[in-house]
Amino acid sequence: MSSTRVKISYLILAVLTSIAARIASDALHVPGYYDLTGVVLAYELLPLPWALAASLLIPAILILYYKVYMIAFWIYVVVGLAYWITAKKIKYLHVSFIITPLIYAILWILLYAVMTNTLDYMPVLLRMKGFTVLIMDALFSITIVRICTEVTTRLGEKHSFSMKHITIPIIILVVVIGISYYVVLDNEWSVTQGFKDYDWLQRFHTKMDFVWLPLGEKGINNYYYPHDRFERGSKGYQVWIGMYWIQGKHDVADVGLVSQFAIWDQNFWLGVHGCPKPYTYVDVVYNITKINYKGYDAWLMEGGMISRSDVQPYEEVRLRGFFITFYDPVKDRTAIIYACATEDNIGELKDKLWEVVMSWDIG
DSSP: OOHHHHHHHHHHHHHHHHHHHHHHHHHTTOSSOOTTHHHHHHHHHSOHHHHHHHHHHHHHHHTTTOTTHHHHHHHHHHHHHHHIIIIIISOOHHHHHHHHHHHHHHHHHHHHHHHTTOGGGHHHHTTSHHHHHHHHHHHHHHHHHHHHHHHHHHHHHHSOOOTHHHHHHHHHHHHHHHHHHHHHIIIIIGGGGGOOOOTTEEEEEEEOTTTTGGGTOOEEEEEEEETTTTSTTSTTTTOEEEEEEEESOOOTTOHHHHHHHHHHHHHHHHHHTTOSSOOOEEEEEEEEEEEEETTEEEEEEEEEEEEEOSSTTTOEEEEEEEEEEEEETTTTEEEEEEEEEETTTHHHHHHHHHHHHHHOOOO
């Protein structure tokens, strides 16, 4: 078997490992990304130029799964080089187990802060759950790769390996990717079929892993806003209607649950729309009631938040509305339905918002 052929096979193996780990983590609702596994594997199996190619190819392909990799590809190059320097170049493996996860987590948080105009909040971001999840994600990825390569190396000392020994794990990874992707389509995206179109609203469905990075949570957002949402003085100004579809089970009776997802989503939105130093906080919650929503045991909460507009000059706004939370045990998903308008307009729009929320085919 030629040297080039072996390198190509290892490159394919590394790329598929990252893709399989990333999609499987969503299929299994495991916090974290685990997309670093293939990068580390590449630096264990391949010479530097080929490993660098893997570091670029992995996020490039993952763009097809989640577009955030378009702005995050450089992280894998930097982290891969950090691992190569510590583990392979100077051969301080124990140092690589500390440095590599830290760099991985810090760079993701830094990217988040830059994209959302929240660099001033870095000390807060580095103390949040998301930072810890990223560190554990990278540490687990490195550990798994090291164990696998160590076992393979020892077996290789006793047995000769042929091309089929590389082909078998490649086939297994392709199968894992296919099954995991099917599960994600069913578990995460099938819910989008229940959201209808309305003449006065625009509809969107987006993956939220990067938005909720500080929380260490994953899922999607199904949301609407009016055509005149960005027109100051209009009834639709700053109106939101939607549903977070979050991986895993959370306490749906917890007001803090609603608060944290809404706050970080709003701040992210403000930041990417140019608002300097975005802020959002809940100022009132009332009428917390247990209800039945589409057959689910749900909680209704009314209240509001103080935030900033996403339209220059980014003035402070008071948002008022309602939230509905429930857990779907079949999908293992927590739902947070939200609908809000400005304090001046909520009285006129509340019934209309309720009409939209009750028209969804969920459950």
